[in-house]
Amino acid sequence: MEFEKLTLEVGAAKAGLKPVTPRTVQGESGVVHSFNLLFSDGRRLYAFDIYDSVTDIEAVKSYAKKLDTGCSVSIVCPADRVTAEAGQLALSYGLRVLTPEVAGAFFSLERPAPRSALG
Numbered sequence: 001m002e003f004e005k006l007t008l009e010v011g012a013a014k015a016g017l018k019p020v021t022p023r024t025v026q027g028e029s030g031v032v033h034s035f036n037l038l039f040s041d042g043r044r045l046y047a048f049d050i051y052d053s054v055t056d057i058e059a060v061k062s063y064a065k066k067l068d069t070g071c072s073v074s075i076v077c078p079a080d081r082v083t084a085e086a087g088q089l090a091l092s093y094g095l096r097v098l099t100p101e102v103a104g105a106f107f108s109l110e111r112p113a114p115r116s117a118l119g
Contacts, residue, residue, distance in 0.1 A: 004076050004098075004103045008037055012046070018039065018041075019037075023037065024038075025069040033065045033068065038071075045071040046071070054081065055083050055085075062075050075096070078099075
């Protein structure tokens with residue numbers, strides 16, 4: 001888990017994102033949600049929930065946080081133990097499930113394309 005956290009922290013720094021501490025966001029409901037990692041580009045918050053294994057329950061937990069906070073939430077599973085149902089559910093909720101193979105490339109995939117001089 002520490003390797004994936006470090007990989008995401010380095011990727012976020014390279015993408016120009018700043019870490020947010022404490023790693024909590026108050027949702028519209030008033031509930032304060034905690035994340036394992038939280039970064040900001042000044043406009044948007046990128047949140048990460050890290051689980052040893054991912055089932056439907058973890059996907060629903062992260063989706064509830066996404067809905068309440070408006071953060072871009074991704075699930076990180078260092079052990080790559082994600083049930084097929086949880087993977088499909090996360091996908092339908094607009095959540096990314098990051099395994100060790102893709103965690104390092106996350107921010108390079110997320111970066112918006114440069115804008116042209118014409119707008």
